[in-house]
Amino acid sequence: GAVVSQHPSWVICKSGTSVKIECRSLDFQATTMFWYRQFPKQSLMLMATSNEGSKATYEQGVEKDKFLINHASLTLSTLTVTSAHPEDSSFYICSAVGQDKSYGYTFGSGTRLTVV
């Protein structure tokens, strides 16, 4: 079945640094990638939607200059948290929709970001 590989699975970084999270679709072409964040005991919150070759569409309240999303190819999308602050500490997860839309959404395994 469809697999999305997300790396890293966890990362600790210092305040002010940037962190890049990658999601790769391994056996299908992801036409759309969704990026979510999840706080403890909370549900997933959509941050942005990216389509291959296009600029990402950000949800209200999400700073596009802080959370940079690149979807340059059909198999790779990246989320870069720039100038990270402790309040950015969260669980980030991607989900992809392939060209065969009947398959549904495939989720990455998530990245636990801790900013110290």
Next chain:
Amino acid sequence: KNEVEQSPQNLTAQEGEFITINCSYSVGISALHWLQQHPGGGIVSLFMLSSGKKKHGRLIATINIQEKHSSLHITASHPRDSAVYICAVGAGANSKLTFGKGITLSVRP
């Protein structure tokens, strides 16, 4: 009122029990998804439904479009079924999903 409501909020069961988790939604959808999230955080897509019923192993998912309601059933529950079960709905292919808050299921041995 949330667009996607799940019940019960938390559920504890004894191994072997039949479990039902419910989901109601208030928006028009093209598909409903049942997702499983384990303590490590990774999410697995269990089912995508637009009508009727689907079965996979011990899991059965049903949806009633007219009543805007779906159920996830787990037969012969096992401790490894302990996880958060999330219902999500989408309005169309490639559309963003609206998530329920999830239900935490604990199955005791």
